Amino acid sequence: MHDLFVITPLNDALRDALSPHFRIHHADDMDDPAAWLAENGAGISYALGEGGLKFHNAYLDRLPDLKLISSVGVGYDGIDTAATTARGVIVTHTPNVLNDEVATTALMLLIACYREFNANVAHATSGAWATKGNMPPSRSVDHRTIGILGLGRIGQAIADKLAPFHAKILYHGRSERDLPYTYYADLTEMARDADALICVVPGGASTHHLINAEVISALGPNGILVNVGRGTTVDESALIDALGAGRLGAAGLDVFEQEPNIPQALRDMSNVTLTPHIGSATVETRAAMMQLSVDNLLQHIKDGSVITPVPESAPLL
Numbered sequence: 001m002h003d004l005f006v007i008t009p010l011n012d013a014l015r016d017a018l019s020p021h022f023r024i025h026h027a028d029d030m031d032d033p034a035a036w037l038a039e040n041g042a043g044i045s046y047a048l049g050e051g052g053l054k055f056h057n058a059y060l061d062r063l064p065d066l067k068l069i070s071s072v073g074v075g076y077d078g079i080d081t082a083a084t085t086a087r088g089v090i091v092t093h094t095p096n097v098l099n100d101e102v103a104t105t106a107l108m109l110l111i112a113c114y115r116e117f118n119a120n121v122a123h124a125t126s127g128a129w130a131t132k133g134n135m136p137p138s139r140s141v142d143h144r145t146i147g148i149l150g151l152g153r154i155g156q157a158i159a160d161k162l163a164p165f166h167a168k169i170l171y172h173g174r175s176e177r178d179l180p181y182t183y184y185a186d187l188t189e190m191a192r193d194a195d196a197l198i199c200v201v202p203g204g205a206s207t208h209h210l211i212n213a214e215v216i217s218a219l220g221p222n223g224i225l226v227n228v229g230r231g232t233t234v235d236e237s238a239l240i241d242a243l244g245a246g247r248l249g250a251a252g253l254d255v256f257e258q259e260p261n262i263p264q265a266l267r268d269m270s271n272v273t274l275t276p277h278i279g280s281a282t283v284e285t286r287a288a289m290m291q292l293s294v295d296n297l298l299q300h301i302k303d304g305s306v307i308t309p310v311p312e313s314a315p316l317l
């Protein structure tokens with residue numbers, strides 16, 4: 001039996017799969033998980049949690065015997081991988097199984113912006129249609145030039161899903177890929193040539209505020225920004241300024257700088273569609289992510305290997 005610290009919801013099926021091998025210590029059963037770990041962390045060799053936002057160093061520091069963190073989600077910017085690698089702690093994540101879902105979320109936000117979904121729904125549900133007449137027409141999502149910041153696993157799924165909309169795809173990243181899309185080494189130049197920019201890069205220092213005032217202004221008054229990656233990639237105050245001044249047309253945002261808090265200014269804007277970090281959050285995709293997280297744990301106790309390590313853990317395998 002191994003001791004497992006868990007900070008993500010577990011359904012009965014997952015508990016059943018884990019319990020023959022692990023004593024489960026769930027953070028939800030603790031008044032103060034960090035304090036509980038200070039007392040009981042020694043001896044816990046496995047952790048299962050969400051690496052995007054929740055697995056702080058406050059937990060890591062209290063788990064001296066930790067061997068593996070199985071993180072639910074593809075982004076793991078909430079885990080200090082320099083510290084885990086230095087300590088010999090393997091980190092796994094759940095790439096690929098969520099590509100299509102996050103891509104659907106990106107398209108949902110893009111379409112909501114072009115078709116002014118919020119304003120049209122409000123016009124119908126408020127009764128304004130009967131009293132004020134028809135809404136002015138919105139704009140078409142078809143035949144657009146779409147810039148993707150981060151044409152990785154999810155970025156490519158977004159490009160695939162945009163094909164039926166006859167989109168021309170541009171992309172920016174640190175390197176050009178062997179793909180049939182137009183590469184831009186300069187993000188501002190890409191924003192200038194794109195009708196809409198979709199952001200799906202990882203969080204962390206290297207992408208912090210990559211989408212700044214200059215990039216936002218380059219998109220222009222008819223431009224649209226969609227972010228399904230991490231909130232920290234967009235300079236939120238610059239975005240609010242540009243939307244307020246009409247220097248950017250609209251934004252569709254699933255991620256924010258200070259989650260779960262969304263600035264009031266964004267919440268008040270009619271040309272902004274907001275969702276509460278639901279990129280991969282469907283029953284089906286969350287089940288696939290949880291299954292892969294559990295499979296990584298089970299494989300490690302069986303033979304010491306894992307299925308989907310993060311690249312930073314490669315030296316440990």
Ligand code: A2R
Nearest residue numbers: 075150151152153154155173174175200201202203206229
């Ligand atoms: O830079 P490249 O050529 O390695 O392209 C990667 C790009 N990327 C960046 N682009 C510009 N500046 C950076 N500092 C930078 N860092 C990374 O992001 C690649 O095209 C993309 C990431 O792709 P994947 O590693 O395949 O990640 P995946 O599974 O698509 O997920 C992306 C993110 C997650 O980390 C979560 O934050 C969110 O989407 O769910």
